[in-house]
Amino acid sequence: YIVKESRVSYEFVIKLLERLVKNQHVKILVADDSKSSRSFCKKALHLHLYQMLEAETGLQALNILHEQPDIKMLIVDYNMPEMDGYELVKTIRHKDNNKSLCIIGVSGMESGSLSARFIKMGANDFLKKPFYQEELHCRVMHNIEEMELIAKIQDTANRDYLTGLFNRRYFVAKAEEYLQTALQENRHLSFALLDIDFFKGINDRYGHDVGDQVLKKMGLLLAEKFRRFLVARLGGEEFCILMPGMDIEHSAQLLSGFKNYISDQSIDIENETLSFTISIGVTEKLKPTLLEMMTEADRLLYRAKEAGRNLVIT
Numbered sequence: 661y662i663v664k665e666s667r668v669s670y671e672f673v674i675k676l677l678e679r680l681v682k683n684q685h686v687k688i689l690v691a692d693d694s695k696s697s698r699s700f701c702k703k704a705l706h707l708h709l710y711q712m713l714e715a716e717t718g719l720q721a722l723n724i725l726h727e728q729p730d731i732k733m734l735i736v737d738y739n740m741p742e743m744d745g746y747e748l749v750k751t752i753r754h755k756d757n758n759k760s761l762c763i764i765g766v767s768g769m770e771s772g773s774l775s776a777r778f779i780k781m782g783a784n785d786f787l788k789k790p791f792y793q794e795e796l797h798c799r800v801m802h803n804i805e806e807m808e809l810i811a812k813i814q815d816t817a818n819r820d821y822l823t824g825l826f827n828r829r830y831f832v833a834k835a836e837e838y839l840q841t842a843l844q845e846n847r848h849l850s851f852a853l854l855d856i857d858f859f860k861g862i863n864d865r866y867g868h869d870v871g872d873q874v875l876k877k878m879g880l881l882l883a884e885k886f887r888r889f890l891v892a893r894l895g896g897e898e899f900c901i902l903m904p905g906m907d908i909e910h911s912a913q914l915l916s917g918f919k920n921y922i923s924d925q926s927i928d929i930e931n932e933t934l935s936f937t938i939s940i941g942v943t944e945k946l947k948p949t950l951l952e953m954m955t956e957a958d959r960l961l962y963r964a965k966e967a968g969r970n971l972v973i974t
């Protein structure tokens with residue numbers, strides 16, 4: 661109907677519909693003491709299927725944000741009782757250190773410096789009342805799309821392209837945080853290094869593409885079996901798992917099961933099936949830095965290789 665009546669392309673309509681489907685999952689909080697302002701926003705946002713929540717004061721908005729951390733955007737009026745919009749933005753950005761919430765300031769006040777103050781305090785955008793519904797929608801959509809793009813870029817930067825697991829850079833940063841917490845709270849933490857045995861031989865015999873297939877399979881199984889933990893591909897055919905809260909008995913048992921599970925797998929290639937094994941070094945000795953824990957696990961992995969491979973060494 662739209663294509664016929666408005667003479668737009670199917671691609672345009674499909675993009676529009678995809679956006680609407682996504683919008684249904686986007687929660688937007690409108691904090692404004694004026695009921696008519698809130699209903700004006702509501703009309704514009706509901707037209708595009710966004711989920712809208714309302715707050716009449718800054719404090720109320722803050723409570724709702726704490727209760728519902730999945731709220732993506734805040735549209736905030738300047739003049740409000742209890743806590744004004746400016747104070748609210750300040751609290752969100754500086755006290756709560758919430759950088760992921762998208763904030764659009766609005767105000768009907770004449771002061772030209774208000775938009776600058778809002779943005780300096782950490783708002784992403786500003787709208788001067790009165791505005792058209794379509795103007796609000798454009799700002800909302802633009803900011804949501806920008807936020808989604810940043811999240812996508814961030815996620816891509818954190819992952820290994822071949823397996824989709826986290827990469828070394830992300831793993832090291834995240835694992836260091838977990839290690840420091842474990843040290844402070846004197847909690848268990850196991851760290852395992854896993855390496856495919858004779859992987860060079862697989863590449864040499866079957867080709868690099870099959871080697872890649874093996875790496876993908878390994879990534880898939882690791883992600884599936886160690887979903888609760890931090891799993892990464894460190895590089896080449898070397899993977900690792902950080903297991904907060906796990907002592908060495910439990911982690912070694914889990915890893916031993918996984919090692920056997922891997923050796924039971926077979927990958928179909930043309931007229932044959934390929935199987936492979938892995939060696940694992942695992943430690944729970946808390947060292948002051950992650951690098952030292954990695955070195956320790958590497959030493960154990962080396963021993964597993966020396967002792968004949970397809971082994972877990974603690």
Ligand code: GH3
Pocket residue numbers: 822855856857858859860861863867868869870871872875895896897965969
């Ligand atoms: P070991 O049992 O002692 O671990 O021997 P290995 O052959 O598994 O280990 P080695 O370090 O000698 O060889 C690892 C090989 O992994 C060499 C390298 O070409 C290959 N490799 C590294 N990254 C990739 C990749 O992304 N894809 C493929 N197909 N091969 C890779």
Ligand code: MG
Pocket residue numbers: 692693694737738739740
């Ligand atoms: Mg107001």
Ligand code: MG
Pocket residue numbers: 855856857858859860897
């Ligand atoms: Mg290897």
Ligand code: MG
Pocket residue numbers: 855856896897898
């Ligand atoms: Mg290796």
